[in-house]
Amino acid sequence: MALAVLKSRALSGMDAPEVTVEVHLANGLPSFTxxxxxxxxxxxxxxxxxxxLQNARFDFPAQRITVNLAPADLPKESGRFDLPIALGILAASGQIPADCLDQYEFAGELSLSGELRPVRGALAMTFAICKGAENSGQTARAFILPRASAAEAALVAEALIYPADSLLQVCAHFAASDPETRLSRHQLSHVAVRQSYPDFSDVKGQAQAKRALEVAAAGGHSLILVGPPGTGKSMLAxxxxGILPSMTDQEALESAAVxxxxxxxxxxxxxxxxxxAPHHTASGVALVGGGGTPRPGEISLAHRGVLFLDELPEFDRxxxxxxxxxxxxxxxTISRAAKQADFPARFQLIAAMNPCPCGYLGHSNGKCHCTPDMVARYQNRISGPLLDRIDMQIHVGALPHADLLKLADGETSSRIQLRVEQAFARQLARQGKANNLLSTKExxxxxxxxxxGEQLLRTAMQKLNWSARAYHRVLKVARSIADLADMPQINQSHVAEAIQYRRALLGQ
Incomplete structure (x- = not known):
């Protein structure tokens, strides 16, 4: 036959729309379009x-070859269309059978020798295949792709994944009558979760900062650490x-897809x-994503995890x-002239900064000679609206020399994580979500x-001139403190602790 039709996938943000690869062979001067x-x-x-094709010992047709990637108005990028184009040429020229091609989708970049190289977005494409089949009520097509991309694609349990090492293996799958020469479905074995984070037991002192991080982990709150250089802010972050609640399968799939x-x-x-942890010289596009073909930025790559911004005032405002x-x-949502892409960005922000330009404001060594105007200008690099959205503001003081000489004997991350998971389980049982996601009505x-507690909160709001957002965020933090204490109602002590976490920055 002179025409072959195969299916593949493009990438558009988090979506992977279907692409029909049509290959037509016609008489005329040899060309490839x-x-x-x-x-x-x-x-x-x-x-x-x-x-x-030539290095795999196939005949390359000396004909007019036209490849159409439909729909025509969807941009196509990367080398993932190499494999379906090559198979389309072979099917259209009669070198491999074409009767079963409509049962599969294909993606893979070809080397000059015919080996298959991994592709980006294998998990997103697999999601799209299964979701499209579910919406249409049909059986999902099998997916043939490079072996190096098969493991992540197989994380979608219901997907039929057939990994291949080369173009020849894929062709043998369709041409051979012997089942032993056909591709085997990839079976996802049990994936062991390897906790590779540094442990809190390494941190000497800083009991207040550790407590604040535990509260932040329990309720999903954002937090900023303020202190002189060398006090352990980056170490804590x-x-x-390692103390956040364990990821669910759905959260893990969302994160892996991005x-x-x-x-x-x-x-x-x-x-x-x-x-x-992007460097403070990162641009806005690097942070939120973008480009001609929009790709996720740091905030999306941190989805369901942690975004750490060290030296916060040094970032461009x-x-x-x-x-x-x-x-x-x-x-x-990233909008460009001709396209728009949505990416998830449910991250937990942890930031760190020095209290003044030299960094030693309030330090016992007396090195700081910054004037009040210099301190105010430095701290005002962080805008009020952004600061208002950060739930907790913690001072991390310098440790006395005597404490530095002691051995680190703090709690391990696993013990802290156990308390955090218990508090988080109480939130899920009560309201079905983390405390930081509660709406005004909730x-x-x-x-x-x-x-x-209510009287104390009213007094603090009047004296500190809090906005409505700040008031709500203090309530959420107090709710997390109460959950850690396994208390059904917020009391005065929980409110008092939450207020202290709101006042530790910028002289508030």
Missing amino acids: IVGLPETEVKESKDRVRAA ARFP QSLSGGFSIDKWKLRPYR KVLEVLREPLESGHI LDRYCQPDAA
């Missing part, structure tokens, strides 16, 4: 496919993912909370302002303090 809005990587597939879009997912990271919307909504229902 790809249409359907291909980007440079797709156009270059002509040379990769030609060399791969690096250990924070990592897959950037090509950074490994099966060894399964069910490990991501920890992203315009860069920090882009965090305001995703901190509230949990997702980011606050009125689940976060009502007793009479003494």
Whole structure:
């Protein structure tokens, strides 16, 4: 036959729309044309496919070859269309049977020798295949892709994944009558969760900061650590993912799907909370995502994990302002002239900063000579609206020399995580979500303090001139403190502790 039709997938944000690969052979002067809005990587597939077919000992047709990637208005990028294009040429020229191709979808980049190389977004494509079949009520097609991408694709339990090492193996799957020469379905074995975070037992002292991090982990609260250089702010933040509640399968799949879009997912990271720590020179696009073909930024790569911003005032102010919307909504929409992409961004923000330009304001060594104006200008690099969205503000003081000489004997991360998971389980049983996600109506229902606590909160709000958002966030933090204490109602002590976590920054 002179026409072959195969199915593949493109990537558009978190979606993977279906692409029909049509290959037509016609008489005329030999040529090779790809249409359907291909980007440079797709156009270059002509040379990769030609060399791969010839090195695999197939005949490359000396005819007019036209490849159409439909729909025509959907941009096509990356080398994932190499495999379906090569198979389409072979099927259209009669070198492999074409009667079973409609039962499969294909993705894979070809080397010049015909080997298959991994592709980005394998997990997102597999999700789309199964979701499309579920919505239409049909059986999902099997998915043939490079072996290096099969492990992450097989995380979708209901998917039929057939990994291959080369173009020849895929062709043998369709041409051979012997079942032993056909591709075998990838079976996902049990994936062991390897906790690889540093442990809190390494941290000397800093009991208040550890307590604040425990409260933040229990309720999903954002937090900023303020203190002189060398007090352990980065050390504490690096250990924070190890005390967060264990990831559910759904959360792990969401996180892995975003990592897959950037090509950074490994099966060894399964069910490990991501920890992203971009440098303070990062641009707004690096932080939220973007590009001609929108890709996820740091806030999306930290989805269901931790985003750590060290030296917070050193970030460009315009860069920090882009965090305001995703901190509230949990997702980011990237709009460009011709396309729009939505990415999840349900991350937990941990930030660190020095209290003044030299860093030693309030330190016992007396090194700081910064004037009040210098301190105010430095701290005002963080805008009020952004600071208002950060739930907790903690001072991390310098340790006395005597404490530094002692051995680290703090609690282990596993013991702290146990208390955090118990508090989080209480939240799920009560309201079905973490405390930081409660709406205003839910606050009125689940976060009502007793009479003494309410009076203390009113007094603090009047004296400190809090906004309504700050008031609600203090209530949420108090609710998390009460959950850690296994108390059904917020009392005065819980409110008092939550107020202290709100006042530790910028002289508040």
